[in-house]
Structures are given as structure tokens and as C-alpha cells.
Amino acid sequence: MGGVTEAGVMENAEVKSEELFRVAVIGSGNWGSVAAKLIASNTVKQSMFHDEVRMWVFEETLPNGRKLSETINQENENVKYLPGIKLGSNVVADPDLLNSVKEANMLVFVTPHQFVEGICKRLVGNIRPDAEAISLIKGMEVKTEGPCMISKLISEMLSVNCCVLMGANIANEIAVEKFSEATIGYRQDKEAAQRWARLFSTPYFLVSAVPDVEGVELCGTLKNVVAIAAGLVDGLDMGNNTKAAIMRIGLREMKAFSKLLFSSVKDSTFFESCGVADLITTCRM
Numbered sequence: 470m471g472g473v474t475e476a477g478v479m480e481n482a483e484v485k486s487e488e489l490f491r492v493a494v495i496g497s498g499n500w501g502s503v504a505a506k507l508i509a510s511n512t513v514k515q516s517m518f519h520d521e522v523r524m525w526v527f528e529e530t531l532p533n534g535r536k537l538s539e540t541i542n543q544e545n546e547n548v549k550y551l552p553g554i555k556l557g558s559n560v561v562a563d564p565d566l567l568n569s570v571k572e573a574n575m576l577v578f579v580t581p582h583q584f585v586e587g588i589c590k591r592l593v594g595n596i597r598p599d600a601e602a603i604s605l606i607k608g609m610e611v612k613t614e615g616p617c618m619i620s621k622l623i624s625e626m627l628s629v630n631c632c633v634l635m636g637a638n639i640a641n642e643i644a645v646e647k648f649s650e651a652t653i654g655y656r657q658d659k660e661a662a663q664r665w666a667r668l669f670s671t672p673y674f675l676v677s678a679v680p681d682v683e684g685v686e687l688c689g690t691l692k693n694v695v696a697i698a699a700g701l702v703d704g705l706d707m708g709n710n711t712k713a714a715i716m717r718i719g720l721r722e723m724k725a726f727s728k729l730l731f732s733s734v735k736d737s738t739f740f741e742s743c744g745v746a747d748l749i750t751t752c753r754m
């Protein structure tokens with residue numbers, strides 16, 4: 470028998486294996502590994518998801534001569550990017566990009582932004598037709614035609630719906646299960662956003678969704694510009710009042726700049742975790 474959960478998503482105890490949502494995490498750095506851990510803790514508990522979480526690893530040889538992906542699978546730990554944290558036995562590290570996505574219909578992009586275009590080029594024609602994506606990536610591509618958001622790049626290159634997830638999310642803190650919040654930005658598909666929220670939410674990682682992809686993504690990107698100014702204030706020992714002023718004025722400028730780029734951006738987004746909270750966290754780091 471099926472039912473509708475609090476998040477408004479169909480729960481069905483008897484879903485056939487091929488109907489389950491299958492997740493691939495594309496990226497296995499510090500945040501990618503924590504994202505895989507969060508997701509894996511949910512896929513084992515929620516019947517709508519297949520337990521296994523495939524995590525694509527950009528293969529590296531460790532100083533001891535072992536391959537990173539093999540070590541992750543043997544020790545259930547990303548010894549290079551997230552040492553000391555078990556990922557969950559249902560996380561499978563896979564150095565083959567196309568193999569890691571071939572069965573997945575939920576693609577989580579979490580690499581440094583400069584690698585996304587190359588990754589998407591390799592994925593074209595090699596993902597499931599029903600795949601949807603979410604980007605956890607901070608930053609944007611600046612092309613001769615102007616700035617291009619990473620979610621747009623993914624969505625246009627792969628013809629998929631792409632949400633974003635941003636917030637005051639220092640990966641190492643979430644890895645040890647310290648409480649934090651995050652914001653999902655979605656375009657029209659609220660049901661997809663709720664599914665992503667279910668995939669990521671835990672008692673220590675509270676996820677909410679707002680219909681403002683560009684606003685959420687620009688918050689995650691532009692806060693780093695303000696953080697540079699905050700760092701200068703620290704370096705010059707200018708004091709807390711000056712730093713608070715930089716953060717307040719910076720937030721106002723983030724909002725003005727975002728609205729200049731996309732008139733659809735909502736004021737309220739700047740009060741979500743992706744906005745003021747990530748700005749505070751980043752300026753204090």
C-alpha cells in the first residue's frame with residue numbers, strides 16, 4: 470500500500486527495484502564525500518530510493534601507491550578528502566564516470582566548478598532519459614556572452630531539470646553531524662525539489678526548498694566576493710563593527726547584483742540559509 474509522506478512524496482513499500490530512484494554523486498572531494506554520506510544514510514531508510522549510492526571518483530594515486538577509489542571501497546572512508554569519517558557501506562566509489570551514472574536517475578553534481586563543463590560533455594548521451602540533477606557547486610562560468618550559472622550549464626548540456634542546494638554548509642562540520650540548514654532552489658518542479666529534500670534531510674541537516682534557482686545559486690556564489698572583503702578587514706585588524714558593516718552592505722549588494730542578472734530573484738531568498746547564513750559562516754571562517 471502506498472501513502473503520502475509529510476514531504477508530499479509517494480511512499481510505497483512494494484516499489485519494484487527498477488522503479489526505485491537511483492543516485493549517483495558526481496564528485497568525491499570534501500563536500501562530495503559528505504553529500505554521499507548524508508544521502509547514503511537516507512537511501513537505506515527510505516523505500517523510494519535504491520540503497521546503493523554510486524560516487525564518481527576522479528582517480529588519484531595516493532602517496533602509498535594505492536588508488537583512491539579502491540581505498541574508499543576497502544575502508545569505507547575517503548582517506549584523502551574526508552579522513553576519519555565512515556561514508557556508509559552502501560556508498561560505492563567508482564572511477565568510471567559513465568559507469569557511475571548509467572543506472573542513476575538522480576545526479577548530484579559536486580565538483581569544483583571548473584570541471585563541470587568537461588564532465589557534462591562526457592555525459593551527453595550517456596545518462597538515463599528520466600534523469601534529473603542537483604548542483605551543490607559554488608561559482609559560475611564567465612563566458613564572452615556573460616555569466617552562466619552552473620545549474621544552467623548542466624541543464625542545457627544534458628537536457629535535464631537541475632535544482633541547486635546551497636547553505637551555511639562547512640562540510641567537515643556536517644561530517645561530524647553538527648546541526649546545519651540548507652536551501653534547495655527549484656524552478657517549477659516542486660515534486661522534484663521535495664524528492665531532493667528527502668534525499669538530503671536528516672535530523673542534523675535541515676533542508677527547505679524555495680522556487681528560486683538563480684537566487685539560491687547566486688547567494689552561494691557571490692558570498693565569496695564579500696568574504697574576500699571580510700578577510701581584508703580581518704587582515705587589517707579593522708574590528709568587528711567594520712566587518713559587520715562589510716557583511717551588511719555586501720548582502721545588500723549581492724541582492725542588487727543578483728536582481729540585475731535575473732529579475733526573477735526573490736528578496737526572501739537572501740534570508741534563507743543560502744543567503745545571510747552562508748555569508749556569516751563564510752566571513753567567519
Ligand SMILES: NC(=O)c1ccc[n+]([C@@H]2O[C@H](COP(=O)([O-])OP(=O)(O)OC[C@H]3O[C@@H](n4cnc5c(N)ncnc54)[C@H](O)[C@@H]3O)[C@@H](O)[C@H]2O)c1
Pocket residue numbers: 496497498499500501502526527528529550579580581582584605606607608638639640641
Ligand atoms: N568543502 C565544503 O565545505 C563545501 C561546502 C559547500 C559547497 N562546496 C562546493 O562543493 C564543490 C566541491 O568542493 P569540495 O570541497 O568537495 O572539493 P575539494 O576541494 O575537497 O576536492 C576537489 C575535487 O576535485 C577533484 N578533481 C581534481 N581534478 C579534477 C578534474 N580534472 N576533473 C574532475 N575532478 C577533479 C578531486 O579529485 C577532488 O575530488 C565546490 O563547488 C565547492 O565550492 C564545498
Ligand SMILES: O=P(O)(O)OC[C@H](O)CO
Pocket residue numbers: 607636637638639689693747750751
Ligand atoms: O567555500 P565554498 O564556496 O565552497 O562554500 C563553503 C560553504 O558555503 C560554507 O558554508
